[in-house]
Amino acid sequence: MERILSVIVNDRPGVLARVAGLFSRRGFNIESITVGSAEEPTYSRMTIVSHGDDAMAQQMVVQLMKLVDVIDVHDISREKVVSRELALIKVRIAKETRMEISHILEPFRVSIVDVGHTSMSVEVTGDTEKVDALIGLLSPYGVLAIARTGVTALVRSGISEADSYDERQTAWPM
Amino acid sequence: MSASQTFETIQAHPEKRKMPKVSLGAELLCDLLIQAGVDTIFGYPGGAVLPIYDALFDAPLRHILTRHEQGAIHAAQGFSRATGRPGVVLATSGPGATNLVTGITDAFMDSTPVIILTGQVASEKIGSDAFQEADIIGITLPITKHNYQVRNIADLPQVIADAFHIATTGRPGPVLIDLPKDMMSGPAQRCQMPEPAPRGYRVPKAPDPVVLEQVAAEIKRAKRPLLYIGGGIISSKSSEDLREFARRNQIPVTSTLLGLGAYPAGDDLFVGMLGMHGIYAANRAITECDVLIALGVRFDDRVTGKLERFSPHSKKIHVDIDPAEINKNVPVMWPVVADVGMTLRGLLALDCVPDAEAWRRQIAGWHEEWPLSYRPAQDGLKPQRVVELLAEATKGQAIVTTEVGQHQMWAALFYPFTRPRQWITSGGLGTMGFGFPAAMGAQVAMPEQTVVCIAGDASFQMNVQELQTIVENKLPVKVAILNNGFLGMVRQWQQFFHERRYAESRIGSPDYVKLADAYGALGLRAANAHEAEAIIEQALRHDGPVIMEFLVHEEENVFPMVPPGAGTDQMTLEWEEA
Ligand SMILES: Cc1ncc(C[n+]2csc(CCOP(=O)(O)OP(=O)(O)O)c2C)c(N)n1
Numbered sequence: 198m199e200r201i202l203s204v205i206v207n208d209r210p211g212v213l214a215r216v217a218g219l220f221s222r223r224g225f226n227i228e229s230i231t232v233g234s235a236e237e238p239t240y241s242r243m244t245i246v247s248h249g250d251d252a253m254a255q256q257m258v259v260q261l262m263k264l265v266d267v268i269d270v271h272d273i274s275r276e277k278v279v280s281r282e283l284a285l286i287k288v289r290i291a292k293e294t295r296m297e298i299s300h301i302l303e304p305f306r307v308s309i310v311d312v313g314h315t316s317m318s319v320e321v322t323g324d325t326e327k328v329d330a331l332i333g334l335l336s337p338y339g340v341l342a343i344a345r346t347g348v349t350a351l352v353r354s355g356i357s358e359a360d361s362y363d364e365r366q367t368a369w370p371m
Numbered sequence: 372m373s374a375s376q377t378f379e380t381i382q383a384h385p386e387k388r389k390m391p392k393v394s395l396g397a398e399l400l401c402d403l404l405i406q407a408g409v410d411t412i413f414g415y416p417g418g419a420v421l422p423i424y425d426a427l428f429d430a431p432l433r434h435i436l437t438r439h440e441q442g443a444i445h446a447a448q449g450f451s452r453a454t455g456r457p458g459v460v461l462a463t464s465g466p467g468a469t470n471l472v473t474g475i476t477d478a479f480m481d482s483t484p485v486i487i488l489t490g491q492v493a494s495e496k497i498g499s500d501a502f503q504e505a506d507i508i509g510i511t512l513p514i515t516k517h518n519y520q521v522r523n524i525a526d527l528p529q530v531i532a533d534a535f536h537i538a539t540t541g542r543p544g545p546v547l548i549d550l551p552k553d554m555m556s557g558p559a560q561r562c563q564m565p566e567p568a569p570r571g572y573r574v575p576k577a578p579d580p581v582v583l584e585q586v587a588a589e590i591k592r593a594k595r596p597l598l599y600i601g602g603g604i605i606s607s608k609s610s611e612d613l614r615e616f617a618r619r620n621q622i623p624v625t626s627t628l629l630g631l632g633a634y635p636a637g638d639d640l641f642v643g644m645l646g647m648h649g650i651y652a653a654n655r656a657i658t659e660c661d662v663l664i665a666l667g668v669r670f671d672d673r674v675t676g677k678l679e680r681f682s683p684h685s686k687k688i689h690v691d692i693d694p695a696e697i698n699k700n701v702p703v704m705w706p707v708v709a710d711v712g713m714t715l716r717g718l719l720a721l722d723c724v725p726d727a728e729a730w731r732r733q734i735a736g737w738h739e740e741w742p743l744s745y746r747p748a749q750d751g752l753k754p755q756r757v758v759e760l761l762a763e764a765t766k767g768q769a770i771v772t773t774e775v776g777q778h779q780m781w782a783a784l785f786y787p788f789t790r791p792r793q794w795i796t797s798g799g800l801g802t803m804g805f806g807f808p809a810a811m812g813a814q815v816a817m818p819e820q821t822v823v824c825i826a827g828d829a830s831f832q833m834n835v836q837e838l839q840t841i842v843e844n845k846l847p848v849k850v851a852i853l854n855n856g857f858l859g860m861v862r863q864w865q866q867f868f869h870e871r872r873y874a875e876s877r878i879g880s881p882d883y884v885k886l887a888d889a890y891g892a893l894g895l896r897a898a899n900a901h902e903a904e905a906i907i908e909q910a911l912r913h914d915g916p917v918i919m920e921f922l923v924h925e926e927e928n929v930f931p932m933v934p935p936g937a938g939t940d941q942m943t944l945e946w947e948e949a
């Protein structure tokens with residue numbers, strides 16, 4: 198099944214290489230990985246989307262925990278999460294198709310970020326299915342380029358965000 | 372190396388020395404190493420580490436100059452394995468650092484605490500493909516427990532404190548510190564070593580008491596319990612607790628290659644080594660047991676054989692300080708992520724005594740059915756006999772290191788190890804060339820003890836240059852080369868699985884007696900058991916390094932053997948040529 202791992206790491210040079218290297222040498226695939234600052238300035242949050250059964254997911258978590266620069270790992274695949282992905286999509290346009298495309302875009306609440314004579318670029322945010330759906334609808338017109346950020350996610354309110362990572366007791370996920 | 376580099380030395384900065392509390396980065400490094408308890412460094416100089424060598428010139432640290440950086444890292448490993456203290460190795464940037472890679476990997480696989488100091492080109496040149504620049508941080512990411520590059524000299528004290536802490540706690544391992552040249556030749560503030568505080572690093576400690584009670588109950592219910600122990604017992608210094616636990620509860624013990632010595636050979640409860648070349652009774656016992664108590668082991672493929680056939684009837688308890696080892700290869704019923712010593716002491720307070728009298732008799736029966744043995748030689752010399760003679764002559768008390776191959780297995784099987792840290796071999800990586808420099812490191816650490824390296828003719832040639840190091844440093848290592856004229860282990864596989872097509876496994880040797888003589892060591896040779904006994908005695912009496920060459924049967928094989936892909940119960944006990 199799909200796995201979403203939410204990982205807090207030290208914001209230090211080379212940490213992404215440590216995490217990515219671990220995944221590749223242990224044979225875990227990476228569907229997407231996003232990195233950015235977390236709630237504390239010296240931490241980053243990585244959101245990793247992968248695939249694997251429960252045993253594999255457990256290995257991903259404990260192997261990540263072994264990296265010294267990894268502060269905390271959560272397999273949030275089965276939790277209630279808000280997950281978002283942003284995509285920029287450049288689609289071919291022509292006089293005849295302009296209106297049609299506008300109609301398609303409307304319910305997706307996209308922003309049109311760039312318009313030219315033969316193409317335009319739109320920005321869409323949402324969960325992976327929403328982004329996939331939009332790309333699917335636009336592809337008959339000719340999708341010229343896509344840039345997706347990959348999924349970033351947070352567990353919904355009410356779950357253990359009170360304790361700081363340093364204080365949280367190590368509970369090995371066995 | 373340009374001449375200008377040599378001016379970046381302490382002598383070149385006399386004004387800095389006069390300033391209170393200010394010194395050079397390299398001096399601070401030496402200071403911190405001493406504060407960390409280091410007294411010996413194995414290393415090899417070069418351009419990028421000149422400032423460090425300059426500081427070492429005055430520092431109260433013993434430096435052993437090896438003849439190859441690989442020799443230095445294996446020596447540091449040997450030092451560490453013999454003492455439990457981290458070995459320290461120092462090499463220059465580029466080729467010096469890359470020459471360490473095999474040893475770092477070896478230390479990582481066998482959980483050996485080692486501190487690796489590498490020189491690096493000056494900070495502003497990093498990333499420019501400068502002379503002797505290698506991305507040793509990138510190269511060693513997958514083979515170190517952690518690594519650091521010092522980009523600001525003010526970080527050095529914390530880095531050193533954290534590096535020693537990480538290398539020696541939890542599951543031990545190698546930690547590398549990359550030191551750009553300008554960091555070492557620039558000014559630094561002297562200071563006390565800070566407390567280690569690596570953020571994000573955590574070490575499991577005590578086991579959950581509730582789980583312990585359940586584990587104790589499981590052991591008590593067992594009819595056929597077996598302790599399966601490994602290197603973790605030695606790392607956690609819990610050999611005494613293991614002995615007490617096994618004896619009090621009368622539970623038989625089988626050991627991995629790396630666990631040898633943790634439980635004494637010769638003890639009634641000791642079943643012997645298990646695995647690919649394990650003792651018949653041990654492999655039968657692991658297959659038949661009903662409760663398997665795995666302590667500080669990692670269910671390595673050389674132990675388990677075909678996973679579907681591995682210990683199929685047992686409920687498994689697995690105690691390990693590394694959570695990633697639990698359920699990695701073999702799913703277990705009772706995972707305990709904790710220090711194995713604390714776990715054993717916790718269990719000692721509980722009632723675990725199983726009713727296993729019949730089981731112990733059964734194991735004794737297996738020992739009788741197929742004891743460890745070999746066919747004695749009609750003429751010539753059997754390699755197993757050499758190991759027996761070495762054991763007799765050293766009263767089983769020597770520190771024994773090995774190279775990798777058949778001789779390694781014979782050493783493991785025929786030398787009776789009775790204490791932890793007596794046995795130093797390359798298990799996980801199986802590195803030919805490990806044993807001789809490791810013996811050197813062990814001898815540096817333990818000058819009073821007899822250190823014997825049981826070597827193969829091919830493996831010995833992989834780091835033979837260290838002969839000069841042991842002679843120069845008056846290290847009385849006794850090397851016993853079991854010369855079969857072959858890459859024996861490779862030949863054995865070719866015999867069994869490739870119709871005796873001995874492709875490139877025949878290998879020549881120099882005249883070892885002359886070679887020893889050329890280096891200034893004593894060289895001796897034996898071709899039969901009588902001569903063997905005599906030269907061993909002479910070697911042990913000799914107050915200096917000795918190379919003993921034993922001309923042994925060329926096509927002797929290691930038995931029992933679990934063929935690759937077979938289960939542990941499917942042992943080949945003898946080979947009949949078809
Ligand atoms: C560095 C390295 N290269 C290759 C091997 C593969 N290998 C394993 S055992 C062996 C033969 C070792 O020969 P020798 O040292 O003479 O020992 P013997 O088996 O004859 O006792 C080889 C080539 C290895 N383990 N390590």
Ligand SMILES: [Mg+2]
Nearest residue numbers: 827828857859
């Ligand atoms: Mg050989």
